[in-house]
Amino acid sequence: MSRTWLEVNLDVIRNNYKIARSKLKETTELIAVVKADAYGNGAPVVASILESEPGIYAFAVASFDEAEQLRLHGVKKPILILGYTAPHLAPELYSLDLTAALVSGEYARALDRYARQSGVTVKGHIKVDSGMSRLGIVNHSPRNFEAAVAEAEEILACDRLIIDGIFTHFATSGWEDTSFTDLQFANFKAVLDALTAKGYQLPHAHCCNSGAVVFHPECELHTVRTGSLLYGFQPDYGRPVPGLVSPSQLKSSIGQVKNLAPGDKVGYNCTYEVTRDMSIAVIPIGYADGLPYGMSNKGHILVNGQKAPVIGSVCMDQMMVDITGIEGVRPGQTVTIFGEDNDAFQSMIEVSKEAEAFPPQFFTNITSRVPRVYYENGMVVSYEALTGTGARL
Numbered sequence: 162m163s164r165t166w167l168e169v170n171l172d173v174i175r176n177n178y179k180i181a182r183s184k185l186k187e188t189t190e191l192i193a194v195v196k197a198d199a200y201g202n203g204a205p206v207v208a209s210i211l212e213s214e215p216g217i218y219a220f221a222v223a224s225f226d227e228a229e230q231l232r233l234h235g236v237k238k239p240i241l242i243l244g245y246t247a248p249h250l251a252p253e254l255y256s257l258d259l260t261a262a263l264v265s266g267e268y269a270r271a272l273d274r275y276a277r278q279s280g281v282t283v284k285g286h287i288k289v290d291s292g293m294s295r296l297g298i299v300n301h302s303p304r305n306f307e308a309a310v311a312e313a314e315e316i317l318a319c320d321r322l323i324i325d326g327i328f329t330h331f332a333t334s335g336w337e338d339t340s341f342t343d344l345q346f347a348n349f350k351a352v353l354d355a356l357t358a359k360g361y362q363l364p365h366a367h368c369c370n371s372g373a374v375v376f377h378p379e380c381e382l383h384t385v386r387t388g389s390l391l392y393g394f395q396p397d398y399g400r401p402v403p404g405l406v407s408p409s410q411l412k413s414s415i416g417q418v419k420n421l422a423p424g425d426k427v428g429y430n431c432t433y434e435v436t437r438d439m440s441i442a443v444i445p446i447g448y449a450d451g452l453p454y455g456m457s458n459k460g461h462i463l464v465n466g467q468k469a470p471v472i473g474s475v476c477m478d479q480m481m482v483d484i485t486g487i488e489g490v491r492p493g494q495t496v497t498i499f500g501e502d503n504d505a506f507q508s509m510i511e512v513s514k515e516a517e518a519f520p521p522q523f524f525t526n527i528t529s530r531v532p533r534v535y536y537e538n539g540m541v542v543s544y545e546a547l548t549g550t551g552a553r554l
């Protein structure tokens with residue numbers, strides 16, 4: 162590698178999966194969430210290594226395009242699209258064997274109509290908004306209950322839709338205060354129980370996300386979903402899950418080393434002025450690679466296992482760091498944004514805090530021009546980079 166790249170340890174992802182599974186009953190099926198390119202780790206590769214793991218029922222993505230990408234890379238298991246899918250895509254949903262989120266009676270009827278016109282059937286899971294006020298039929302309180310059940314029955318009456326699941330999403334499952342999760346679970350369960358009492362069969366009911374898998378076993382139904390746990394994100398860093406590790410390290414290289422004198426300026430808008438003799442390194446990574454702009458004049462990277470403070474504004478494609486006093490620094494050598502560097506380690510969480518960035522946002526913002534290098538048993542096994550057309554291999 163010669164510029165900037167992300168190293169992904171597939172053994173760590175497998176182990177994180179096993180940790181998540183250890184929280185569940187043996188019979189519980191798991192939907193692995195690989196939306197946003199598996200939180201930046203590369204959805205096709207992550208799905209391919211998890212597909213054969215025991216207990217994996219399906220994968221979940223955010224959009225039709227993400228689902229299509231998995232099918233084009235040979236993923237066979239069910240794929241649930243958690244977000245909105247335009248109803249006119251009914252033929253494509255059928256041909257790719259995808260499962261749509263059925264978010265309202267109106268939406269389901271439109272999807273059903275397009276499916277009928279195309280002579281196909283479409284799979285779906287009913288989405289219940291149990292209190293988060295995002296997609297789904299609304300059941301925030303008892304006053305919504307009868308209308309929510311009636312709307313679910315409207316969806317179930319669509320004869321071109323094959324519906325075997327129902328789900329909701331928790332807003333605060335990582336909190337120590339469980340009251341809102343308890344409310345959401347009660348709202349969701351009320352709709353599910355009413356439909357079950359009316360004779361509807363919805364075997365894949367799921368509400369547990371990563372936080373609920375860890376902290377709310379009482380909410381575990383036949384199926385659960387997890388994404389964050391797979392990628393080493395703790396639902397609550399004050400109550401860490403033992404053994405959970407980030408699989409990824411963000412690396413770059415030194416493009417140039419130069420010496421500066423007092424009065425020299427660094428970066429756009431001259432936001433840093435040199436006050437002493439200083440050695441700096443120019444690093445070919447910037448906000449177009451996903452580096453938080455908040456690292457400008459804040460935070461540090463690791464160079465030869467030592468902290469090198471960021472100076473000046475982060476540029477689109479480069480940043481500058483102070484390497485004064487760090488021995489043996491040379492152009493072309495590897496440096497670490499987060500991960501291991503010699504005997505030192507810096508977590509992505511630390512970098513995010515210094516940059517005042519939201520950790521999952523930082524990670525999912527690592528752009529497609531940053532190649533992903535995959536490791537198993539300490540060896541490089543796969544490499545994923547952009548082609549000349551901008552598509553990822």
